[in-house]
Amino acid sequence: MSPDRLNSTFAALADPTRRAIxxxxxxxxxxxTEIAQPFEMSLPAVSKHLKVLxxxxxxxxxxxxxxxxxxxxxxPLKEADEWLERYRRHWEESxxxxxxxxxxxxxxxxxxxxxxxxxxxxxxxx
Amino acid sequence: xxxxxxPTTSEEALVIERVFDAPRELVWRAWTEPEHxxxxxxxxxxxxxxxxxxxxxxxVYLNCMRSPEGQDYWSTGxxxxxxxxxxxxxxxxxxxxxxxxxxxxxxxxxxxxxxxMLVTVTFEEYEGKTKMTLKHVGLPAGENRDMAGAGWNExxxxxxxxxxxx
Numbered sequence: 001m002s003p004d005r006l007n008s009t010f011a012a013l014a015d016p017t018r019r020a021i022x023x024x025x026x027x028x029x030x031x032x033t034e035i036a037q038p039f040e041m042s043l044p045a046v047s048k049h050l051k052v053l054x055x056x057x058x059x060x061x062x063x064x065x066x067x068x069x070x071x072x073x074x075x076p077l078k079e080a081d082e083w084l085e086r087y088r089r090h091w092e093e094s095x096x097x098x099x100x101x102x103x104x105x106x107x108x109x110x111x112x113x114x115x116x117x118x119x120x121x122x123x124x125x126x
Numbered sequence: 127x128x129x130x131x132x133p134t135t136s137e138e139a140l141v142i143e144r145v146f147d148a149p150r151e152l153v154w155r156a157w158t159e160p161e162h163x164x165x166x167x168x169x170x171x172x173x174x175x176x177x178x179x180x181x182x183x184x185x186v187y188l189n190c191m192r193s194p195e196g197q198d199y200w201s202t203g204x205x206x207x208x209x210x211x212x213x214x215x216x217x218x219x220x221x222x223x224x225x226x227x228x229x230x231x232x233x234x235x236x237x238x239x240x241x242x243m244l245v246t247v248t249f250e251e252y253e254g255k256t257k258m259t260l261k262h263v264g265l266p267a268g269e270n271r272d273m274a275g276a277g278w279n280e281x282x283x284x285x286x287x288x289x290x291x292x
Contacts, residue, residue: 010263087262088142093169095144095258098156101166102148105156 009076012056017041018049022058022072029062029071142260150249153256154211157247167191176200183208187216188225198223199233203245211249218243218262 012018021035036046050070053059057076062069146153156162160177167174168191175198176190183205191199200221207215219227219242229241246261 084262090169091142091260091262094167095142096170097168098153098166099144099146101162102146102152102156105152105162106148 008056009058009080012052012058013080015049015052018053021046021049021053025059025070025072029069031067031069033067035070142262144258144260145252146256146258148256149254150211150251150256153249153258157214158210163189181205181208186225188221190223197233200225202227206244213249214245214247216245218245 013022017039020038024030024035024038032043032046032050035050036043039046050059050061053070054061057073059070060073062071148156156166158179158181160179163179164174164177167177167189171194173192174189175192176188178186178188180186185205186202187205188200188202191201193199200223202219202221202225203217205214205216207213220230220232222228222232227241244261244263248259250257250259
C-alpha cells in the first residue's frame, strides 16, 4: 500500500460522520437515503462523505441498481490495522522493558534507602 | 516486526493500558528524562544510544533506536501538551540523525506510514501504582490535526467484527 493510500484511509476515518457511515455499513449495504436518515444532513452532503470514503477505497458502490447501494470494503481497513499492529508491538515490548527497569530502580531505592537515583544512571552501568 | 494477517481490535492496536508497580512521579521521570528513557525504549533486543528531550510545549525530542542488527532508527517530534506528571501529547515521525523528518521509506520500509503521528500518554495514580494509557494515531495529511487525536477508533470495534468475517 502506498503512503497516499494509507493517508487517505486515515483522512477518511478522521471524520465522525464518515466513521458513523462505516459503522452503519457493517450491518449490510444501504442506499444513500438510508445512510442519510440518522444524520441531520442533506443528501448532497452525505454524498460528499461517500465520495471521500469511496476514493479511500473504504466503500464500493453498486452499479446494478439506480439506488447504487453502498457497501463496506475491508481491504484498506485491514491494511491500516496491520500498520497499527506494528506499533502495538513496538510499545508492548518497550513497556515490558519499562516494567523491568522500574522494578530495578525501586529495588535500588530500597537497598540504599533513598530516593530513586537521578544521576548515577547516567553512565549506564549494568 | 512482520505484521500478521489477523485483524486486531482497536484496543489492542491503538490504545495500550498498563499498570506499573511504581509511583507516578517515577514513571513520569522514566518517560521524560533521557537517562531513564534510554534504558527501556524500543522493542526487545533494541537499544537507545541517543535521546534528547526538550520538555516544553513546542520543544523537540530526538531519539535513536538501534536494532540487534545495528540498524539505527531515528525519530523526532514536537511536544504539544505537557501536564506533569499526568499527561504528554507529542507528534512522532521518522527522522534522520540531524532531526529532519523523513518518510519511512528512508529506512527501507514499505512506505505505508503517515509522515506524522500523534502520541498521547496519560498517567493516573491507581492503588499506589501507576496506570498509564498510550494512544498512538496517524495524523492524516491535510486534515485538522487536533481532530485526529480525538480518536477515530470507537467505530473500529464494530468494524473489527466485520473484518473478522471478511
